[in-house]
Amino acid sequence: MASSSPARPAPLRTRPLRVGIVGLGMGSVHLEAFGSLPGVEVVALAGKETDRLNALGAMYEIPHLLTEWQDLVTLEDLDIVSIATPNALHHPITMAALAAGKHVFCEKPLALDTAQAREMVAAAIEHDRVLEVAFNHRRRADIQYAKRYLDEVGIGRIYHARASWKRRAGIPGLRSWFTSKRMAGGGALIDLGPHVLDSLLFLLGERKVAAVSAVAHGELGRAGYGAMDRSEQMASDTGAFEVEDLASALFRFDDGSSAAFEITWAGHTVDDEDISIELLGVDGGLRVFVPRYASDDTLRIYRDVAGRPVDIAPEVHVPGGEHPIVIAEFLDHVRSGQWEHHRGEFALHRTEVLDACYRSAAEGREIRLES
Ligand SMILES: NC(=O)c1ccc[n+]([C@@H]2O[C@H](COP(=O)([O-])OP(=O)(O)OC[C@H]3O[C@@H](n4cnc5c(N)ncnc54)[C@H](O)[C@@H]3O)[C@@H](O)[C@H]2O)c1
Known part of the structure; x- marks a missing residue:
């Protein structure tokens, strides 16, 4: 059967x-x-x-x-x-x-x-x-470690920060869409600024920028200096360089703290390329310094212990390739069905800040952000 x-x-x-x-x-x-x-x-x-x-x-x-x-x-x-x-x-x-x-x-x-x-x-x-x-930059292991340290140990009230991304010769695609105001919206500030600003605001617990005072210069790109790929610089002297290769700003946060923010694609200066975020707190300091996309020894914590300065160098290795992490998080959010905090709100404030920097530089005055 x-x-x-x-x-x-x-x-x-x-x-x-x-x-x-x-x-x-x-x-x-x-x-x-x-x-x-x-x-x-x-x-x-x-x-x-x-x-x-x-x-x-x-x-x-x-x-x-x-x-x-x-x-x-x-x-x-x-x-x-x-x-x-x-x-x-x-x-x-x-x-x-x-x-x-x-x-x-x-x-x-x-x-x-x-x-x-x-x-x-x-x-x-x-x-x-x-x-x-x-x-993706905020997903670097050094930034994540720094955030955990700030949350779990802390450095006292952070009253000032310095954040920068500086390149000696790093204008991407000289005279391509990257240097067209209409296609890119700006230069170094809108290209590299979002990453530095995102990491800074992430570390500062989404403190709101209340006002910015900024300057912007495009001297080197216009003069034909500073291409990331020097062969482009030599090959092409046509087309416009319509954007800034340096922007520098002072931010005032809504809690009275402040930050100096500087982004450059190019400059006749010593370093090839470095990213730096330095936080100054009442009880300690913290710095993520990434020369030439380094993956080790990029984090320092500074404290006074028994009246003596102590530098702490946590062993953090940055494996790189953070896009898969960010994309996996995005997919988790899509699958969760809980979408109310994933509608670009964080990115909106970052855009407001960078936009205010451009307006400040153009108008030569401090710009207050709408609260
Ligand atoms: N997150 C990061 O670390 C990071 C790094 C580099 C670039 N970016 C960003 O990525 C974006 C792209 O930069 P990129 O370096 O890849 O530029 P790219 O010039 O190399 O690539 C742009 C692509 O867009 C395509 N494209 C243009 N017009 C199109 C159209 N009408 N229809 C379909 N495709 C079109 C082009 O064919 C090209 O493949 C920029 O917004 C840049 O800021 C982010």
Whole structure:
């Protein structure tokens, strides 16, 4: 007699999240990150460089390969749009993707200015979708260690900070979209500033910037100095350099504390490239100093113990490649269904601060931020 076993119910399986990526530069980093994570399928990729598009498409077996972002955001059966295009496209792509019901993961900067950023956050709320920005630097192990130290041990009231990213010759894509005001929105400040500002505000527990006073200069780029790739500098003397290669600002926070903030793409000075965040507290100090993307020995804590200065050097190794961490967090937020704190609010304040810096530099006066 044939035994009849009851049919087993099919195992519960959640459908993979389907992702479309726009952009093939940083977009390839998004592709690698999404492609490495479980429960995700990259089903569409868009970019103008057709050889690279086809090569990446073949490597990752991506069904939809497109040259215009408009054809990607309207694809049905897509859950997420990941944006890694020139800055000026962040706003239109995000608005179209949210209106089409997709969640959005966007490269920094969120937007060219405050007005655009507010529209994007409002659209995320209206369409009830996640909007997050790739703030990968805050995921560095040294920044995370510093944050835990501040939360668990502390350095007393932090009354002043210094934060900077300085390069000697680091103008990316001289006379490409990076140096076009219309396409990039600005220069060094909007390019590198979001990362430094994000790490600073993260360490300061999301203290609000109340006012900024800033200056901006574009002398070196205009004079043909400072290209990251010196062959570009030699090859091209046409096209405009419309943006700043140095911006320097003083921030006043709403609790009376302050920060000096300086971002440079280029400068005739000693260092090739370094990122520094220094916090001065009443009971101690803390500095993350990253010369040339160093991965070790980047964190110091300074205290007075029994009347003597003591330098603490925690052993922290930064493995690098923080995009997969940020993208995994974004996917967790999408899957959680709890989206109310993931509508680009953090990125909005960062945009407001950088936008106020540009206005301050243009108008030659301190700008107060709306509270
Ligand atoms: N988080 C980080 O650490 C980090 C690092 C580098 C760049 N970025 C950001 O990533 C973004 C892209 O920078 P990048 O260095 O990759 O620039 P890129 O010039 O290398 O790449 C831009 C891509 O956008 C594509 N594109 C342009 N117009 C398009 C259109 N109409 N439709 C479809 N695709 C289009 C181009 O074909 C190209 O592939 C910028 O916003 C930049 O600020 C972030």
